[in-house]
Amino acid sequence: PYISSYTMGFHHGKHYAAYVAKANDLLKASPLAGRPIEEIIRETAGKDDQAALFNAVAQAWNHAFFWKCLRPGPGAKPTGKLAGLIAEQFGNFETFQEKFLEAGKSLFGSGWVWLGLDTGKLKIVTTSNAGTPLTNGQKPLLVIDVWEHSYYLDHQNRRPDYLKAIMEHLVNWEFVASNL
Ligand code: FE
Numbered sequence: 001p002y003i004s005s006y007t008m009g010f011h012h013g014k015h016y017a018a019y020v021a022k023a024n025d026l027l028k029a030s031p032l033a034g035r036p037i038e039e040i041i042r043e044t045a046g047k048d049d050q051a052a053l054f055n056a057v058a059q060a061w062n063h064a065f066f067w068k069c070l071r072p073g074p075g076a077k078p079t080g081k082l083a084g085l086i087a088e089q090f091g092n093f094e095t096f097q098e099k100f101l102e103a104g105k106s107l108f109g110s111g112w113v114w115l116g117l118d119t120g121k122l123k124i125v126t127t128s129n130a131g132t133p134l135t136n137g138q139k140p141l142l143v144i145d146v147w148e149h150s151y152y153l154d155h156q157n158r159r160p161d162y163l164k165a166i167m168e169h170l171v172n173w174e175f176v177a178s179n180l
Contacts, residue, residue: 002073002165007153015149016063023056037061038134045135058130062112066145071172082141082177089122097167100124104146104163113163115142117180141179142171 027033030053032040040057044050077093078086090096103124104113111128116138125133126146133140144166151162 002169003070003162004154007151010153011145011150012063012067015147016060019056019059019063023053023060026053026056041132041134055130058132058134061134062130062132062143063145065140066112066143068175069142069144069172070166070170071175073169075169076171076173078173078177080177082173082180085122085180101160101163101167104144105160107146110147113144113146114138114140115176116140139179142176 027040032043032053035043037057037060041054041061044054044057047054077083083093086093086096090099100113100115103126107113107126107128109128111126111131114125114127114133116123116125116133118138122141123138125138127133144163146159146163151159155162155165
């Protein structure tokens with residue numbers, strides 16, 4: 001009831017598949033072919049002549065990471081060390097949720113909302129388009145896709161409802177904690 005199979009059919013089956021196909025196609029003619037995807041992302045970031053390759057590989061990576069952040073409901077909460085860090089930095093889990101949802105709602109245009117680790121501290125950050133925290137030294141822990149293709153079929157313009165549905169029901173906190 002939170003993300004329909006119709007949405008996932010397009011999101012995973014068309015949008016994500018297209019990024020992967022495009023990345024593989026562009027890499028055929030690139031000296032970066034065969035390198036780990038994180039290195040390709042860092043090597044191409046911010047370079048005008050590599051923008052098409054960066055967009056394709058970063059979107060492929062961001063989506064692959066996003067799928068791992070999801071799991072079927074019922075909703076859960078972080079535990080252990082991650083729960084401790086969240087309580088330490090945000091006061092409590094509910095405040096963290098509010099701040100994360102607000103960041104996702106406020107991002108103008110297409111992009112991603114992340115929980116990342118930056119020199120031992122949790123940070124909520126947003127990136128536009130294909131942007132990823134991998135290029136600014138942060139370790140991604142959790143991401144939610146806020147491109148319209150991820151929610152429009154189910155929620156139309158109601159991005160906040162989509163973000164809330166994921167945060168309350170679908171986050172794979174075991175995966176998030178494993179990224180620490
Ligand atoms: Fe997407």
